[in-house]
Amino acid sequence: MSTRDYRIDRAKGILIFLVVLGHLLARTSPWESPILGAPMYFIYMFHMPAFVFLAGITAKSNKLAERVLTYFVLLATVLPLMWGWMWLFGLNPDYDFLRPFWYTWFLLSMAWWMITVPFIERFPRTMLVASLVVGLFGGLLPILDTELSAARTMAFWPFFVIGKLYGKQIIDWAGSLAIWQKLCLSAAALAAVGYFFLDQVDYNWLYGSLNFAHFDVSVPEGVGLRLIVDIGAVLLTLALLSWLSNTKDTIATIGKNSLAVYILHGFVVRGLQPVLDDSRNVLHDAVVLLICVALAVAWTGLLAWSPFERALRWWSSTVTGLLLKPFPFLWREESDRRSERGRGERGRRGNAVNPGDTYHPGDAYSEGDGPDRQGLGLQPMPGVGYQHSPGYEQHPGQQQSFASPAPVAGEPYPLPGSHEVPQNNATYETTQEVPAGAAQRAVRYRRLPVYLSGDEDR
Structure with missing residues (x-):
């Protein structure tokens, strides 16, 4: 924030x-x-x-x-x-x-x-x-x-x-x-x-x-x-x-x-x-x-x-x-363009992202550019929410192509409530408030080694 x-x-x-x-x-x-x-x-x-x-x-x-x-x-x-x-x-x-x-x-x-x-x-x-x-x-x-x-x-x-x-x-x-x-x-x-x-x-x-x-x-x-x-x-x-x-x-x-x-x-x-x-x-x-x-x-x-x-x-x-x-084409959101570029880059690199992890109207995160949440390979799971796609890895040296960085151990992750990634645990679970009439959504994250190449503006 x-x-x-x-x-x-x-x-x-x-x-x-x-x-x-x-x-x-x-x-x-x-x-x-x-x-x-x-x-x-x-x-x-x-x-x-x-x-x-x-x-x-x-x-x-x-x-x-x-x-x-x-x-x-x-x-x-x-x-x-x-x-x-x-x-x-x-x-x-x-x-x-x-x-x-x-x-x-x-x-x-x-x-x-x-x-x-x-x-x-x-x-x-x-x-x-x-x-x-x-x-x-x-x-x-x-x-x-x-x-x-x-x-x-x-x-x-x-x-x-x-x-x-x-x-x-x-x-x-x-x-x-x-x-x-x-x-x-x-x-x-x-x-x-x-x-x-x-x-x-x-x-x-x-x-x-x-x-x-x-x-x-x-x-x-x-x-x-x-x-x-x-x-x-x-x-x-x-x-x-x-x-x-x-x-x-x-x-x-x-x-x-x-x-x-x-x-x-x-x-x-x-x-x-x-x-x-x-x-x-x-x-x-x-x-x-x-x-x-x-x-x-x-x-x-x-x-x-x-x-x-x-x-x-x-x-x-x-x-x-x-x-x-x-x-x-002149006023399309820059975030949409970054999201498309990011998905294109991951496709060319052959990352193991679940084929079903594509954008659908209504499948939106509280923040971010698309269903593949900030490059973490989050996959929509019916009745559960979003979790990492099986087998997804982020390789050292892979450039972060989205606006927010991936979770780093001990540092706040940019979600409501500023949850922290545990230092010693492989996963953690949290819930987020959603509009009235909808069930709470459970989100599970897996800590991955990430190398950030720096600001995307440079």
Whole structure:
């Protein structure tokens, strides 16, 4: 049974607050003010690279068509609504589907990054190198800019790949640092922000949305500045992760519902834009900053209300399901494919699985991919339940092809109740609760020597 890592949720909670705050401040022309410009440099140096890094950690290749299409559905939903919303407030949006408007670029970029996940899993080192090259040198391509969110997709892709391949290890490493190490890391991160702020580096570099031609720089200058920006983002991201504890709290809840906050906050910010545009004309910059912080706290908390998140996910999943319904080969469960591959591999190896041990509707285990329970050769027995097929053996070196490992002596086996495989007994017997009206099902397992070759994703 997997345990949720609340460090990821808490990181998302903090970052989504910074997203809301940054977009509120951006409506006040903050880059011209030292008081407002400093927090803007801090936020924009790392908040989206860090978000992309966390997205890489949770990215999976199963149900890929559904996952990718979901982002397109959200984009196609949000864009027209945002255009209409801005029209109501007398604002002039950019009516162009090829140039995702404002913050909606992230939805399109997520779709592109998700398409690369199977390749990242299959060729991890190659894709890591490719992402670094693309991230640093992508600005060379003059034809790629805000169109189709191409520039940002390339600039932030390394963070997605690193998150996918090494994200959990990085979070563990950052959290294991001593206090003095965390303080040094945080100081280095703030020093990077100070350098950009005091040197007045063009803040457009932080957006990642423009190519080198826009800045009128040479190739070495462009690559060098892109590298410096990325190093600053890495330092700030690591500093944030180092201080997070694996605790479920309000921040974690906000992070869990960050999709709703991200999509809905844009309507709030644009609704407040007429007021924010003129705020610095009547208020001191420090007061404007405090008001924006208060608004960000309030609206982040309100938009993180669970019904908003559930409604968005219901809408996106419903529309996605309808669009994919004519193409069942795109949304078939990955577990079914793994089960078929596993049965095919066992057939080719000639394992002594009972010929009658095939899948029938209604013959299902409480967990797993099919009647041959997790590669153990379990056979349905009328009136008894499931037991090992006679003569079934699992040979040393045989790769486990299912989601859960086979029983190992002394370790919990992933069934309800977490039963343990006895250390010294050949078999054990247990019962499981089944729906009312049906008899309890007795299940007998035989301990077998099993060699696991490792994660199936590697």
